[in-house]
Amino acid sequence: MLILDQHPHNKSIMVSVLGAPNVGKSTLINYLVGMDLSIVSNKPQTTRNKFHCVFTVDRTEIILVDTPGLHKSNQEINKRLNEQAREGTEGADLNLLLIDISREILPQFVEFKENIEVELGRTWVLFTKADKVENSEQLPLAEVVERAKEIIPSIEKYFIISSKEQTNVHLLTGALVDAAKPGPHLYPGGDVSDKNQRFFVTEYIREQAFELLKDEVPYEIAVVIDEYKDIKSKADPNLFESHISASILVNRPSQRAIVIGSSGSMIKEIGIRARRKIEAMTGAPAHLNLHVKVSPKWFKNNFVLEEIGLPRAKDSNRVWRKK
Numbered sequence: 001m002l003i004l005d006q007h008p009h010n011k012s013i014m015v016s017v018l019g020a021p022n023v024g025k026s027t028l029i030n031y032l033v034g035m036d037l038s039i040v041s042n043k044p045q046t047t048r049n050k051f052h053c054v055f056t057v058d059r060t061e062i063i064l065v066d067t068p069g070l071h072k073s074n075q076e077i078n079k080r081l082n083e084q085a086r087e088g089t090e091g092a093d094l095n096l097l098l099i100d101i102s103r104e105i106l107p108q109f110v111e112f113k114e115n116i117e118v119e120l121g122r123t124w125v126l127f128t129k130a131d132k133v134e135n136s137e138q139l140p141l142a143e144v145v146e147r148a149k150e151i152i153p154s155i156e157k158y159f160i161i162s163s164k165e166q167t168n169v170h171l172l173t174g175a176l177v178d179a180a181k182p183g184p185h186l187y188p189g190g191d192v193s194d195k196n197q198r199f200f201v202t203e204y205i206r207e208q209a210f211e212l213l214k215d216e217v218p219y220e221i222a223v224v225i226d227e228y229k230d231i232k233s234k235a236d237p238n239l240f241e242s243h244i245s246a247s248i249l250v251n252r253p254s255q256r257a258i259v260i261g262s263s264g265s266m267i268k269e270i271g272i273r274a275r276r277k278i279e280a281m282t283g284a285p286a287h288l289n290l291h292v293k294v295s296p297k298w299f300k301n302n303f304v305l306e307e308i309g310l311p312r313a314k315d316s317n318r319v320w321r322k323k
């Protein structure tokens with residue numbers, strides 16, 4: 001497609017952001033994009049869908065593809081999560097492989113290679129959480145990366161960063177701008193994602209559930225939108241208010257009681273916090289109605305999985321019965 005209305009000096013690059021759960025993918029993405037697009041949690045495996053997070057530096061568009069953390073599992077939902085990560089590498093010009101520098105390093109490469117299963121194209125390694133180790137620049141990382149290249153030969157170079165203290169992230173941004181190829185922007189209108197507001201609403205609700213709930217409960221939650229309407233404000237006819245009804249699906253009746261909380265206190269708190277983030281996103285008042293529904297084994301239910309953006313994977317279980 002010929003795009004005539006774009007500046008001739010435009011450049012673009014698509015970069016998949018990969019790594020095990022909890023290495024800091026979402027934190028880095030949010031920092032680079034300058035917005036809370038991706039759920040950050042101290043609990044692993046919060047991100048469930050691949051999606052684009054876009055920012056521009058001068059005339060260069062950088063599209064980061066956030067992905068769920070790869071990990072081994074035979075559960076249907078986890079197979080689909082891994083597939084999302086693999087698909088995140090398709091069409092990418094470059095992969096960023098995040099490795100937590102505060103954990104044992106080489107095994108992280110080995111595990112990643114086992115789980116990604118596909119051959120990776122150009123790859124840069126980002127050693128993350130540099131603020132958590134003393135004298136990170138004295139670690140023999142060059143040697144470690146040489147050994148990592150035996151596992152993943154497409155590794156080109158590495159950076160040592162801290163998203164928390166914002167160390168060296170500018171070096172990464174500069175290198176991404178240099179690596180971008182001349183060409184039209186995929187998001188010339190200034191969109192920051194390929195996902196719509198409905199998606200981010202479900203993510204904000206899930207984020208607060210992860211923040212406020214303990215143990216297995218946040219993992220056994222899915223959020224679906226029942227109704228989403230933008231209605232002209234009575235107070236200001238130039239303003240549209242979002243009226244949203246959403247359901248929080250849980251696996252068991254006891255979880256429903258936990259999510260509702262005593263006299264509804266928990267669901268109220270999740271709703272208040274999520275609504276604030278929705279309003280920050282839309283810049284307009286929002287009304288958020290939350291319901292909690294028991295949907296036994298929703299994480300094996302093809303219908304629910306597709307509804308939350310997780311289509312079948314190549315290695316999906318072939319026989320599946322609703323139970």
Ligand SMILES: Nc1nc2c(ncn2[C@@H]2O[C@H](COP(=O)(O)OP(=O)(O)O)[C@@H](O)[C@H]2O)c(=O)[nH]1
Pocket residue numbers: 019020021022023024025026027028039040041042043044045046047069128129130131132161162163164165
């Ligand atoms: N100390 C430190 N913590 C970080 C850094 N980046 C992320 N984290 C924390 O690591 C946890 C997981 O981060 P998240 O971005 O959700 O990881 P993801 O699962 O890879 O997307 C969160 O508690 C973050 O606050 C960092 O640079 N330094």
Ligand SMILES: [Mg+2]
Pocket residue numbers: 025026027038039040046047067
């Ligand atoms: Mg994440």
